[in-house]
Amino acid sequence: MRVGVIGGGQLAWMMVDAAKKLGIELVIQTPNSDDPAVSIAKETLFAPVNDANATQELSDRVDVITFENEFVDLDALSKIQACFRPSLSALKPLLDKYDQRSFLKANHLPTPNFWLPGEQPVSFPIVVKTRRLGYDGQGTLIIRDQASWNEAIAKLESVPIVIEEFVPFDRELAVMVARSTKGEIVVYPVVETQQENQVCRRVIAPAEVSESVEREISAIAHTLLDRLEVVGIYGIEFFLTKDDRVLVNEIAPRTHNSGHYTIEACETSQFEQQLRAVSGLLLGSSALLSHGALMVNLLGFERAESDYLEKREAIAKLPNSFVHWYGKSESRPGRKLGHVTALLDSGDSALELANTIESIWYPENI
Known part of the structure; x- marks a missing residue:
């Protein structure tokens, strides 16, 4: 095929x-x-x-x-x-962030409040997003005062935007979910994503959340893919508040950064699952093969041309660690150059291991 x-x-x-x-x-x-x-x-x-x-x-x-x-x-x-696959109709409600929020609201799925400019008074803090083409934090602004609001509106004068309430979340979560041509759905473990400057820096699988949160996220994932009649794999990002309230943040109609850990840590990677779904094959198991997993993005920290071979080799020597290098010739701050997945035993600290990996990757002054 x-x-x-x-x-x-x-x-x-x-x-x-x-x-x-x-x-x-x-x-x-x-x-x-x-x-x-x-x-x-x-x-x-x-x-x-x-x-x-x-x-x-x-x-x-x-x-x-x-x-x-x-x-x-x-x-x-x-x-x-x-x-x-997914069909164009399964993509259409999601590519524009205002349309995506509207779809979630129409289907009674929990999402932050949102509105278009001029529809209601502004009170800070708020979030401003460009409606199309934003990723890795690009096109997303957290506005905390009137001066920043005036500057943002002037800068984005000709760009369609949506305004969202600022959610004081406790953690950010994500889940990968696939649906086959026959309507079979497979949900991966819920993971915690840790962002810096609105770019994903780390993913911890599975997330330490209550069973009720897991059930709610799974139910949202099933509803979303069934309503859209998706064939393929989607990544869904969530906010989790201190009182365990779940809100859908964004939906990616494809494989996603938060699912990279699945290559080594799950019976079926997100990439195999995507190909299985779109090819009409049975979906594979999403079960974890280890107690847990950590994924750390190797982000650019300078403008340079380098393969950072010495750093990659040092990270690869860490126990149960797997380095994926994307072969990009140019580095710039925040660009995703590769990632590391480490399989975790029951006594391992994901945070300590993440700090070890990042101490090798980033210069001391970063």
């Missing part, structure tokens, strides 16, 4: 082992020859991810098309006779 993938970043690159295991050939649509997935693809169409003409050509070469990112032009794609 041939699967087309729109997008050629690290999420597509990490599909390679699963594709080999399942006997699937990957054909990638991506703009740059140095994008990570180019090196593993059976074929590559070099074109922007929102180039529908290229996607039409891609559809002629493959059996089904899936997505590595959501920066696509749905209107243009709707004119193409192709098998998209």
Whole structure:
């Protein structure tokens, strides 16, 4: 079977082992020859991810098309006779953050209050988000005073935005969930994500939460994927308040950073699960293979061209640690260059191990 993938970043690159295991050939649509997935693809169409003409050509070469990112032009794609999984209708309510919040509210799923500019008075703190194309904290501003509000509104004058209430959460959680062509749903363990400057820095699996929180998150995941009739895998991010109130923060209609730990730590990785779902295969087990797991993102801390080989080799020597390097040639602050997954025994401290990994990766003054 041939699967087309729109997008050629690290999420597509990490599909390679699963594709080999399942006997699937990957054909990638991506703009740059140095994008990570180019090196593993059976074929590559070099074109922007929102180039529908290229996607039409891609559809002629493959059996089904899936997505590595959501920066696509749905209107243009709707004119193409192709098998998209997830379907365009399962993507449509999610790509615009205002539409996503509206979908959650309409389906009685818990989400922060939100509104459009001018619909109600502003009181601080609040959150301002660009409605399209934001990721890794880009396009998200926490506004704490009038001066910052005035500056943000002036800067974003021509950009559609949505305003959200500021949630004083206790922790941030996430879950990966997959749905097959037959409607079978598999939910992965709930994880805790730790952010710095609105970029995911660490993921701890499983999260230490109550059974009621686990049940609520699983129920939300089932409802969401069933209502959208998803075929594929979605990542769902949540806020958890001090009184165990769960609110959906954002939904990613694809594999997700919070699921990278699954490559080593689960019976079926999120990447294999995506390919299983879109290929019409039975879904695999999401069970953990160890007591727990830690994922640490290796983020850029400088503007440079380096493969940081010495640092990566030092981290790889830590017990039960696996380094994934995305092969990006250029480093810049906050850019995801790779990640480390460490399998945890019952006595291991995820926080201590994260500190050890980060002490090797980051210079002392960072």
